[in-house]
Amino acid sequence: MVPVLLIVSVIAFALLYVLPGDPAVAILGDSAGNQQTYLALRHDLGLDQPLSTQYLSWLGRVLQGDLGRSIRTNEAVSTVLLQRVPISVYLGAAGLVVGLVLGLSVAVVSALRPGSRIDSFGTLLAMGGVAIPSFWQALLLVYVFAVVLRWLPPSGFTSPFVDPLLSLRMLILPAIVLGTHSAAVIMRQGRSALMEVLEQDYVVTARAKGLGDSAVVARHAVKNAMIPLATVIGLQVGTLVSGAAITETVFAIPGVGRAAVDAIFFRDYPVLQGAVLILTLAVLLANLLTDVAYAYLDPRIRYR
């Protein structure tokens, strides 16, 4: 994982330095005409150093949690982004819940009656869920539930600690949009994982002693099907993080993904770089946790 992290840091660093335009000019704005201030600022920022030196000092600062300052607001990037992390986690968790509940329930129903009409419908649902562009789904849901029916607010965010009910109402549409893709993937993988387990001898035994569908699935099948599914669910975190950029933008939710998108438009590159780093770290962390969960779920696997 360490070499991967190093390459990730190089790519993130490069992102800032292959950008067209000089950060010093960006900071100075119109006053960049003064050659002396310009050179002084370049020196202060370390831009006159060789790239390798710049990279190492940047890496040193990042490791100490210093992500630089926002060009637009001059706030510390780490402070700005850390305020937004809980919001993104809140939305991401909601999206994952939608994905799990919707995905697993359709998977169970489909796997129990393979080839039936319900199963075909589930397959179609999964294919649609994978193909639907999230921003279009968001637009349709907002149009139906916010514009026409006026049941839910079209966008915005409220902390659950301020107004739990409003917060929940505002969360419903974004969570559905964010969770749809994951739900579709979990449906497909869950169905095949469950069907494989349902063919096992111990399931046949369980059925032979007279257990009904629900007991077989709940007590014997789901737990074993979860082993291959754990990896799939872990990989969904990457999808959720990517999806968050779109979902947070469409629904005006002030999370990290939205910060990244905004930073692009304000040419606020330190914020963009910081957001990309945080989001990537989140994905790497999720992958690590998945490996751990995998070992926990399947006692046959032991990492040394």
Place this chain on the structure above:
Amino acid sequence: MNSVRARGAAGLTKPLLTSDDVSYERVWVQRPHHFWRRLLETRLVGTGLVVLTLVVVCALAAPLIAPYAPNEQDYLALTDPPSLAHPLGTDDIGRDVLSRIIYGSRVSLEVGLIAVGIALAVGVCFGLVAGYAGGPADDAIMRIVDAIQAFPNLILALAITAALGANIANAMLAIGFVAMPGIARLTRGQTLSVREREFVAAARACGATPLGILRLHILPNITAPIIVQATLLMGTAIVTEAALSFLGVGVQPPTPSWGAMLRTGSQYLEVAPWIGVASGAAIFVTVLAINFVGDGLRRALDPRLAGRQRQ
């Protein structure tokens, strides 16, 4: 974390080790009837092919099909609802939505083909070298691939496009770059399994150069799974382009693009919902059709399924 990928790869490669499966790998060349029959086994694939043909025809013959020029403005018909004159309504500056959707298919197909082309060109080379050379070259390439994959796809594509400059060429480059690791990983796995086969050893014994072996003996035998992956990737590329354009860093106005139209559509959702609904539907239907065809190709080309049918 890689066990699903590993399982998938192992599942695909295992039957390759039997002696007579080459005909199944290249089934579309050697037994085209068999291939088409297997491909069209389900109705979904046929539907997908019909829809895709329609999209391609729209892209090629847009000026003949579209009722209006894509940028023709009618100032007396701003955000007009669907009518006989404008079957899908007009947008905020009086352009015909249907015509723009027909022209928009050009951008989507272009991006899909070129971005996937970039991913293939780089990814297949990386994968072949990593899989065949092994050792430090393999390690180096795969670490880079891992690192690129660690970034959330859309965020990386967004950042690269923004960094290089918001236009369609850079968007294609960014989408291709982000999609490359998947192709490289797949190619490497396939190469690893084919490299140990007798005909490769025979070629080596005859004095074939590594480049010759890769080109003549390995590449032709690993194309099937790569074609399947590339097909499905086209759908992803089209959605990613739409997402970039939706966020404003992809196709720039006034070029008609489905993603950019959705951007307008979301801004005028209350007064002109048809703009967003129609352009999004175009993306959805196209991607769905591509996925149908991709899944069909997988079924038709997967040696496991071909073997099962033979028994």
